[in-house]
Amino acid sequence: MNENVRIAVVGATGVVGREVLSALLDQGVTSEQLTLLASERSEAVELDYGEDTLAVEKVTPDSFRGVNLALLATPAAASRTLAPAAQAxxxxxxxxxxxxxxxxxxPLVLPSFNPELLGAPLKGRIVSVPSAVSTALVSLIAPLQKAFGVVRAQVTAMVSAxxxxVIGVSELEKQTAGLLSGREPEPHAFPQRIGFNLVPQVGPFMANSPWTEEEAGWTLEAARLFGARGETPVIAGTAVQVPTFYGHGLSVHVQLKTPAPVEQYRAALKTSPALKVLDAPAEKVYPMPMLVASDPAIHVGRLRTFPQAPEWLTLFAVVDNAGRGGALNLVEAGMRLLQRSA
Ligand SMILES: NC(=O)c1ccc[n+]([C@@H]2O[C@H](COP(=O)([O-])OP(=O)(O)OC[C@H]3O[C@@H](n4cnc5c(N)ncnc54)[C@H](OP(=O)(O)O)[C@@H]3O)[C@@H](O)[C@H]2O)c1
Structure with a gap:
């Protein structure tokens, strides 16, 4: 990369932002090329970057002067003002x-699925990436769609704290320790207690709808990503907040257009570089959150079909939500945008 390129990471102190720094380091981006930004809460906080330590600055519209690439790992409300400022x-x-x-x-871009959009003419200079669950779902469905056609996918997503x-991680830590000492906690980051509990609500509900924004997002994002290629499988399900720290689990039932033996489904999943098939249940080999930290591959296993309904494939998958499902999409898309001439 040209050494004059300047990259701003906004939300650098967050769960995704810290993973972005790790991915940029892997890409050979130097500390001189970086500006770390966050809200005034984190002004002057120091973050390690390789051998160096960088101070976080409070973001202002002026922060983007001279910046070639802005990676936003911020809440949606902040992104709505910061993205146009960086674009301007x-x-x-x-x-x-x-x-x-x-x-x-x-454009909604999953770099492992539709990278071609990043080289095509664009209306503006802003690109969006899908959620962590959508990243996993689209990555799982894409090779099955190509080989057999997919009618629908029914999902239960086990979403980590x-x-x-950062506030979700610290709330789970505090509640777990507090409950082990007999203290009943007040929920703040989550709608109900998360320690030693399961909450069938992730984020807010849509207005006048039984679906949460998280769940509705899977349908919307799949429609945008698959729709551009033709047929969109129907994707629906339930997002459950679970008391693990990192790594989302997905129990998925996929209905195929052309039924096939489970070995053929497994072979199709193995063709995808985005996936790692861990499927030897007799040897206790299957996907688990504890295996996926910092793994850029989405783990998939527990493949099964019923003889009575071979068109339904049941599987379990795990994605490193902060890395694969967030930071890596940002950095991979950003690096490709920097290769454009304009
Ligand atoms: N966590 C995931 O698994 C995941 C996966 C994919 C996508 N995402 C998305 O990525 C974004 C970041 O998520 P996260 O989990 O990393 O959140 P987080 O841990 O809460 O971090 C949020 C970051 O944004 C900064 N920030 C908050 N308000 C700001 C403002 N008004 N101006 C500038 N900076 C501001 C925070 O800075 P301070 O330190 O100053 O508060 C912090 O650095 C969210 O939109 C989320 O939906 C998250």
């Missing part, structure tokens, strides 16, 4: 929040 300053912008995922003027960012 001439930067390419990749946003990890839900702010632009439904905006037809902003880090989906709610």
């Amino acid at each position: 300053a001439g930067a390419w912008v990749v946003d990890a929040s839900s702010a632009f995922r439904g905006d037809g003027n902003v 880090s989906s709610a960012g």
Whole structure:
């Protein structure tokens, strides 16, 4: 990469932001090329970057002057003002929040699925990436769709506490310790107690709807990603907040158009570089959150079919939500945008 390129990481102190720094280091980006930004709460906080230590600055519209690429790992409300500010300053912008995922003027890009959009003519300079669960779902469905056609996918997503960012992680820590000492905690980051509990609500509900925004997002994002290629499988299900820290689990039932033996489904999943098939249950080999930390591959296993309904494939998958499902999409999309001439 040209050494004059300047990259701003906004939300650098967060769960996704810290993973972005790790991915940029892997890409050979130097500390001189980086500006770390967050809200005034984190002004002057120091973060390690390789051998160096960088101070976080409070973001202002002026922060983007001279910046070529702005990676936004911020809440949607912040992204809605920061993305246009960075765009106006001439930067390419990749946003990890839900702010632009439904905006037809902003491409929704999963770099392992539709990278071609990043080289095509664009209306603006803002690009959005899908949620962690959508990243996993689309990655799982894509090779099955190509080989057999997919009618629908029914999902139960077991969403870890880090989906709610730094405050989600610290709330699970505090509640677990408090409950073990006999203290009943007050929920703040989650709608109900998360320690030693399961909560069938992740994020807010849609207005006048039984679906949460998280669940509705899977349908919307799948429609945008698959829709551009033709047929969109119906994707629906339940998001459950679970008391693990990192790594989302997905129990998925996929209905195929052309039924096949389970070995053929497994072979199709193995063709995808985005996936790692861990499927030897007799040897206790299957996907688990504890195996996926910092693994760029989505783990998939427990493949099964019923003889009476071979068109339904049942599987279990795990994605590193902060890394694969957030930071890596931001960095991979950003690096490709920097390769464009304009
Ligand atoms: N966590 C996941 O698994 C995941 C996966 C994919 C996508 N995402 C999306 O990525 C984004 C970040 O999520 P996260 O989990 O990393 O959240 P987080 O841990 O809460 O971090 C949020 C970051 O944004 C900064 N921030 C908050 N308000 C700001 C403002 N008004 N101006 C500038 N910076 C501000 C925070 O800075 P301070 O330190 O100053 O508060 C912090 O650095 C969200 O939109 C989320 O939906 C998350």
